[in-house]
Amino acid sequence: MYRVIMGDMQGSGKDWNRREWFASALAASAMAAPTKLPHKIRIAVIGQDGHLGDILSPLPQLPDVEVVAYSDTSAAALASLGKKIKNDQARGFLDQRKMLDESKPDLVAVVNDDGARAGAVLETLQRGIHCIAEKPLAITRSDLDKVKRAARNSKGKLSMLLPLRFAPQFLAMRQVIDSGEIGDVLLLGGQKSYKRGASSDWKNKRSSYGSTMLWIGPHLVDLFYFTGRIKMTEAFCWQTNVKDPALGDRENVVGGVFRLANGGIAELRMDYLRPDIAPTHEDDRLRVAGTKGVVEYTAATGVTVISNDSKPRRIDALPPAGSVFVDFLDTIYNGKPGALTVEEVFHVSDVIQAADDSSRSGRAVKV
Template sequence: MTAKVRVGIVGTGGIARARHLPCLTENESAELVGLCDIKPDVLKKAGDDFDVAARYTDYLEMYDNENLDAVVVCTPNDVHAPATIAALERGINVLCEKPMALDPTEGEAMLAAAEKSGKLLTFGFHYRHMPEVMAARRVVDSGELGDVYMVRVQALRRRGIPSWGTFVHKHIQGGGAMIDFGVHLLDSALWLMGNPKAIEVTASLSQRLGKSPNVNTWGDWNYQEFTVEDQVAAFVRFENGVTMMLECAWAINIPESRENISLSGTKAGLEVFPLSVNKADHEMLTTWKPDWIADAKLDPGAHQAAEFVNAVRTGGTVVTKPSQALQVTRIVDAMYRSAESGEAVKL
């Protein structure tokens, strides 16, 4: 393909306006040719702000009328699967925002549609495109850590419950803090681990702070209709013997919000945020931190968009594979099932 990639956007709300619309507008190899949103006022503002004339309230009409090469799906989670599958069936490449789907059954249908169509399907796990995460992957690939056997993941906000959109409605989103926020850190951790297969998940969850009015740095939220979790604690076992402990919360009483992935290996350990490597050598305990990271000022959203557009143009590859996104969905689903049953869930 030598011409610009013709791209449409399904869902022109917060994530589209904050990331995908500006990143695609600035990409010289892409052309935004169509927008779709069920809310006419939101659609009009996005179309006016980003100078896109073709506007639809039905994504099927956009797919059928705009001769699209690619589409970015930025809808609430319950529309991810149908919008993605419909695009793939029409021969359109897809970048779908995270999470993959509401549950593994939907995710499996999306993967099957991609395999049948032969088109590209990837997902918006943009943490993989952060300079620190890419640098951490280079450290892991070098073998400096030895055999990684223990992983700790933290995705914790002191008080940051989303106060817009449909985030607090389980029937629309499939879950709360974990499916919205925790999946980013979980996905990146799995990528750094080499995506081993999870075999057992144990988890508990809480709605203690989300279901009553309280201090929230992101404004007032709809606590009366809060049907998701605000906190999750989980333990995951993998077939290669590695274990993972995970903590995730939209709102929890800690001194400050924090995000981190920690990998412990037989030769060294690695912390991702901020990046450091911890070792025992020369009869000393040492910690090294980088003075400079390649592409330190790189915007993850722009890097993700460029990778997707380039892959569509050239038939190249992307870092986030559908099978990897499906494992994230399976693990999160197992967390919810374990929390509900009070028992470990086998995968």
């Protein structure tokens, strides 16, 4: 259940940026009872170009989990990754296949660059090893199809790093929608606006980045699916780089529209245009409108609700943060129902691939 405080919807809510969500989750983990598993779990890490913190931050609450091996593409990168893992007993490898064969991990976290991800995921699943991967699973439709086939045929389970559905504000929004207060969901809108940041070589090449839709889009598409519980059936997308040659192939403006299975619409906007002077690196927003009301989140207002049944209000006491990695472990080893299923992972992957295909063809693409 959630508790609310009546008041001005423009009042000062908690300014939750993404790094604060993760810091909050880590702090909560430190105070929470450890997550026990039936036996010791040996994990290996491939790369550090993705959100490695989603794997490493929960480790203090996972006494049965140990990083035993890690792999990266150069000696310098390997040394950097080793320092982040902070386990002198873990072995470093420049060859990920050799690492998988010699260290024999129970589970692999794949957080390399987007272009190399599908290959690492396939190597893992083909050995029957559980795999949790950064998003996207692949940057081409053909590679995505290979990953999906491998996952269906492997003894290893697959998940993807979609942490925002475990963040307090979006959990609160889901509770409001599940309560029926805003009625049937018909329109979803989302935003992710980032500071341009320092140049990142792998992100500036299509061969290693894919696209901004494929890299950032999964967050919003997953939030649409998580909160609204409605599949997307068609996508139309525009994405391009405007007046920022230093970003190379990386698109700095993206717009997308999705048809919902119930006839409704979802729309997103993403950019690398947030001013450097802004207090946070990103500005995330989510709005869900239904037949009876609206629930939305912005950093300025927090989570707010207005409906036919109540006055405008802000939800002040949010649910505790969860962890996508802990959820995956609990599903595999403790038999708990997953808050993120592989079917949801595949739907998000199919939707972003359709949107990316649309941006290159100039036509709407079926999901």
